[in-house]
Amino acid sequence: MDGMMMHHHQSPTELPPRGTPLIEINDVRKEFGHVIALAGVSLTLNAGEVLCLLGDNGAGKSTLIKTLSGVHRPTSGRFLVEGRPAQFSGPRDALEAGIATVFQDLAMIPLMSVTRNFFMGREPVRGVFPFRRVDFAHCRDVTHAEMRKIGIDVRDPDQAVGTLSGGERQCVAIARAVYFGAKVLILDEPTSALGVAQTSMVLKYIDHVRAAGLGVIFITHNVRHAFAVGDAFTVLNRGRTLGAWRKHETSMDELQTLMAGGKELQSLSAELGGTV
Amino acid sequence: MDGMMMHHHQSPTELPPRGTPLIEINDVRKEFGHVIALAGVSLTLNAGEVLCLLGDNGAGKSTLIKTLSGVHRPTSGRFLVEGRPAQFSGPRDALEAGIATVFQDLAMIPLMSVTRNFFMGREPVRGVFPFRRVDFAHCRDVTHAEMRKIGIDVRDPDQAVGTLSGGERQCVAIARAVYFGAKVLILDEPTSALGVAQTSMVLKYIDHVRAAGLGVIFITHNVRHAFAVGDAFTVLNRGRTLGAWRKHETSMDELQTLMAGGKELQSLSAELGGTV
Amino acid sequence: GARAEDKPVTIIFVDHGQAADPFHNVIKKGANDAAKQMHVDLTIRQPDTFDMTQMANLITAATNQHPAGLVTTVPDADALGGAIRRAEASGIPVITTNSSPATGHKVGALINVGQDEETAGRAAGKAMAEAGGKHAICVNQEVGNVALEQRCSGFAEGFGGSSKTLPVEMDPGVTKSKITAALRADPSIDSIIALNATVGGETAVQAVKDLGLTGKVHVASFDLSPGFLKDIADGSAAFAVDQQPYLQGYLPVVFLALKARYGLKPGGDIASGPSLITRADAAKVEKLSAEAIR
Amino acid sequence: MTPGTIDRTIDAAMPATAPAADRDERLRQTGAFTQLMRRPELGAIGGLIVVVAFFAVTASASMFSLDGLMSVLNPAAQLGIMAIAASLLMIGGEFDLSIGSMVAFAGLVFGVLLVSWHLPLPVAIAGTLVAAGLIGALNGQLVIRTRLPSFIVTLAFLFILRGLSLVGLKIVTGGSTQMRGFTDASADSLIRPLFSGSAFSGLFGWLAHHGIVASLPDGSPATQGIPIAVVWFVVFTALATWVLLRTRLGNWIFASGGDSNAARNSGVPVDRVKTGLFVFSSVAAALVAILTVLDAGSTDAMRGQQKEFQAVIAAVIGGCLLTGGYGSAVGAFFGSVIFGTVSIGLTYTQFDSDWFQVFLGAMLLIAVIFNNQLRRKVTGER
């Protein structure tokens, strides 16, 4: 399991002790024009824990984590990072505060190579000022190695991301966030496009990241995946918090039922032979 | 279950009897420059059956179905539709041959409204020539109704697709393909971004479509979903067919193990408490 | 032995006007006719836009081909001086044309053919003033072009009354609207001087007609066009300032051919203009203008 | 350039038919004015209001007389016909830089047919439009076959057509770059009023006679009517709007420009759509050529210069995205009117003419910023 160790490229950040709140939000609202995407959401993420964010399509999960990672500015509501009020003016601020995110749309540039996408915004440089340059040979090696760890053998790290398969692309985004994750790692449906092997790798990763003391927000529609790694569960519904549970307070079946339509799925499952 | 009936907007096509091959391909290869994406793949899809296409990330599943739906031209290999050699010069030909596809990248225009995306390329017109126009009121109603059937209540069918959530977008693409599916319905990871409710809806849909006598190719990484609806299973690996099985010839566990890394997942599942 | 007139002579002509410009087309026609008559090999070159840097490059490119003579227009003596002097240093006789004598001297040309734009402007201004004009607009289709600005300022000087510049475009529709607008905005305007007969002159006449001001507003133009000459002939325009561009193309080629063959050269600069074309001679000139000779 | 900032769609311009009954709690209530302003077309009105307000203060009153308005609208319309076509093409994801030169080239073709070959006016017009359409089709096919950017392909035709016009005119006229005789050759044609002069001149004559509109000293109406180019312009705008918003072709145009791959994968005949748009833009340029040539009675080799550029400017002022997939014909309409008003309107003011370009640039910028801010404020977009 040596190869699974995390690489913190940043100088070893001081992680707060396990269990202290890393992110707290309270009654956050977000409107787009006349569309109300978040109608008052609250949650708390502790260090060394995995918080699973569940909810139906369009419930507002992605909008919420985009607010946490500086993409959107909340219309109203309280937002604390390590106890201090946070005002991110952009994703760069969030990254600097140690919050790394895999967005649902992956935030990758199709025309750019895998390596360049991997290090986009956080390129390691060497040399002194007018000759400061990116060490692309090193970047390529890191990319290749990190991708291999997640179970993808990229043919050529100079390949354009646009030519990768959906799952391969997802893996690049995950590997990138994990590699740069400092205190908080946010994953928006990371396993949705992944094969069985890659999914298990990602779940292992999440487990390891937690073990290293980071806080993880993990969005998924797969209750099994959520229950495999989650410590806490928050369910959103139509832009509001439906409820929040610790692992011992709930069960897989209960969560499944909670997520709108859970019952229907069970009935279908029965209808189709109990395999869903 | 009335509302679940399929709407064939086209004049009722004559579907071939259940079990006759709709699509047969033999040793199909596809190269992109120096990249070999398909190194010889064969499969047969029969009317009234669901064929599940499984395989690791980058195995070539999407490339294969893009070949079937006229997006790519195969580099070599035999391709028969209803027993006749097919030469699609573009996706329009495939659509005309009755093959409707949900692509993994969804093939939607973010700046266009849900309605316009839904009917893109197949707009119903009325009126006589110089005054022939699209009946957008009807289109809106259909879109709203079809989306609701799949479990999504779009606020406003005139909303730009780019503002929908990932899952909502996926639902538009699926609803569209199902609505227009004539003989063959191809779904590339349709459930990956879907919530529990929507997933069960889609699986039900697939079941209904099969019942109506169409052939379905269903790509997924979720063996449970595959086993819930599949009649036959083809597994790809690194651009080649690894094998093909009928439902009675295999089991969920076997399929899970076959898909590269299945074993690993099982061990992880054990490690994390058997929940994956 | 070979007779001198059989000696192949190559002449290069660098002109600043665009290929499609009707005025410069007449210059080119003159040059081409002369080349035919004198049995010389003539090539004409021009930059895509009014671009002095590009024009200097063209002169340099011409020099590199070592022609027996070089003809060039000189809209900017400073910018082109270096390139022209280099041609002279390489032993190529240079004649400047369509420019003022002073410019020709400045760049050390053998001879200069052309008119002084300020002088021409003053002549036009005087003629307009004599027709009773007090308030004029100078219709400039290429604001910033040095030669055109000189015409306007010369005109203002000779005119004496008030004279404003009206910037227009090469598009006749837009130009007509702008002239109409200027006339309506300031009813005191009684004279229009255009710097280009096709774009400025003809449209000004139409605008005046449309407003029912024929006879009240005098229109004149620099250079000729068949349409404008017709307007002069039927009295809807006053006069045109002619610098005889045909001569500006014809003479330099003849001179350089003679120089190359027999070493001949006239003693001084040639003033090809200005001359005023009025109603009396407009009809005669019109046909020649349609053939790109006037 | 970020599609993410656009939450309105082209359909915002269509009357909502959804019943208000089952309101979603996730929608805030919005007023009718907001609904109206969300129509992308109407955004461009903001800029026009600013421009008109500016001239109302600075320009001579004669600008706002009937006659003054026509003198502003006529060039705006000539530009606008091309801008409408350019905007459709831009929405479809392509450019046509050859339309300016096409004006000169079509003028030449028209001249050859009408003046040199003495063909009747309808035949000459039809021939000119067909010739232009063929060149448009060639443009389109080259873009599609070579998969080069249309920018570079049509740029080549910008030069080629300009050059051919020059050469052709010289051949036809025996050395001149100007061709005349259109007025005589077309004088007795019945369809001439469709392409030249003013529409509704009878009405205006009657109005002048009754003193409702101003007359010239000789008794004829000061405004002879509505310039025919303006009528064509309005017809073009209406037609293009109808096509874009109501027809299948319109949907295909948006789709082709929004993402040609996705459109193709959904069965949109992208190549045919684009070729059609190239044909349309060439034909629009040829129509402008015919209108202006009949108006002026002559054509020359410099006609239409810079028009390709101004058409794109007008379309962009009207809200078309350069990257394709978004825009409207009504926007291009207002864009052309704004551009025309500013460039002609300055002549009605007392500003020193040396400052014209400075004002032109500043006015354009202010108008477009105002368009944008107004719309953003109203729709709550941030």
Added chain:
Amino acid sequence: MTPGTIDRTIDAAMPATAPAADRDERLRQTGAFTQLMRRPELGAIGGLIVVVAFFAVTASASMFSLDGLMSVLNPAAQLGIMAIAASLLMIGGEFDLSIGSMVAFAGLVFGVLLVSWHLPLPVAIAGTLVAAGLIGALNGQLVIRTRLPSFIVTLAFLFILRGLSLVGLKIVTGGSTQMRGFTDASADSLIRPLFSGSAFSGLFGWLAHHGIVASLPDGSPATQGIPIAVVWFVVFTALATWVLLRTRLGNWIFASGGDSNAARNSGVPVDRVKTGLFVFSSVAAALVAILTVLDAGSTDAMRGQQKEFQAVIAAVIGGCLLTGGYGSAVGAFFGSVIFGTVSIGLTYTQFDSDWFQVFLGAMLLIAVIFNNQLRRKVTGER
């Protein structure tokens, strides 16, 4: 316009460092030539080869003399310096249409500082570059703040700067649109050789003296050296290539142009990158102004007209995408050389000048098609 057709990335230009040992069976073997041609930069060489071959057949031999080459390269370099900057900006997803007018405006500023205020040359140059940079920053900030397309914002400055140049020149010179006296004012400055005349003139003098290169009758070398603009052009190309391919900023430029939202979400300071690029493009235009003004000894209000357009043309010929996110400085280099060679090269041929534009257009099209086909053939892209 379809990103899907591009399977090469910008890194294809970097030497592969991956060990060939663990070859993937899913990769076909490709030769070294293919590897080379996959570099996007080299694609543009194809067009240059066609162009050179054409002129080798049709042009006078003097075009390929040392002197002839310099006369082709000098204008190509003047355009190229701007094209390099324009290509960086296009890769970053924006346009700058004001660079042509900026040449005139910078010429005016330079004239005021050097000729009117008699400042020393280094100060005048620095002042001019700073002034240009500030306007570039203003452009950038306007684009970012208003979120309008840069096309329309810089278009406004195209007019504004052109107008200000006219007004300014008239004020400074007391009525003329042309300003002179640069040669005298800068004659005795030590740094003048960096911005004017020819480089390596000592070498060329020596070569001429020894009969290795041709001399003029007066004994001076026919080619005085390599025009200084060419040296700047090469330096710019090398620098831009280095920045694009090797530095963090380069990665940010590609990312900003490829998808500014995705880039921003990944922590790229998109706004700062874009502002920087606008500054760079203005400064490049000002440098061209200084070079040409010192060369010519004068400036006028029409300087640089159409250059904004030609710079974009050169960049597109060199393979830059108008939609941003893809392109190279070396491509823009070859694009400028192709454009320069075609437009000057035609003067070395015997073609009638009326046909120039037809040839220019056709040559451009053929060169670009050839670029494309060659690359596609070699890389097997379909």
